[in-house]
Amino acid sequence: MIEKLKQLFHKYREIIAYVFFGGVTTLVNMVVLEIFARLGCPTWLSNAIAWIAAVLVAYFTNRRWVFHSRTGGRAAMKEFTSFIAARLGTGVMDEIIMVVGVDLLGPALFSPVPDLWRQAVKLFSNILVMILNYVFSKLFIFKKKDK
Numbered sequence: 001m002i003e004k005l006k007q008l009f010h011k012y013r014e015i016i017a018y019v020f021f022g023g024v025t026t027l028v029n030m031v032v033l034e035i036f037a038r039l040g041c042p043t044w045l046s047n048a049i050a051w052i053a054a055v056l057v058a059y060f061t062n063r064r065w066v067f068h069s070r071t072g073g074r075a076a077m078k079e080f081t082s083f084i085a086a087r088l089g090t091g092v093m094d095e096i097i098m099v100v101g102v103d104l105l106g107p108a109l110f111s112p113v114p115d116l117w118r119q120a121v122k123l124f125s126n127i128l129v130m131i132l133n134y135v136f137s138k139l140f141i142f143k144k145k146d147k
Contacts, residue, residue, distance in 0.1 A: 018134055021061040026126045029054035047098045055087045067142030086136035090129045097125040
């Protein structure tokens with residue numbers, strides 16, 4: 001039984017690590033968003049600051065513990081810029097979801113619980129973003145080089 005679990009873990013280690021660190025990144029994203037929203041920043045600005053914090057956490061955790069990238073120098077810089085470029089795409093999607101969901105739909109549908117609604121919209125957006133980011137990271141950014 002334990003041997004079977006070890007085999008399953010080894011087989012799905014990358015996905016398990018991605019989901020774990022995706023959870024850490026999501027937590028960072030949601031906490032930073034909430035801090036700035038409660039300070040009175042508009043949704044778009046709170047979300048942009050949260051996005052920057054989350055992208056930095058995601059890059060370093062993905063590079064080291066998920067995809068085990070060992071590149072250095074120019075290759076590492078290319079990897080980083082590719083990572084940021086892919087995240088910009090999903091970041092724009094996240095920004096649109098947040099502004100539409102929180103600022104446009106929120107007051108009409110969920111004004112009694114705006115903080116809860118903001119977090120629900122953010123969680124929904126983060127799930128979509130996490131799936132797309134995994135695909136981009138796996139296929140384009142941290143792809144294994146053929147030997």
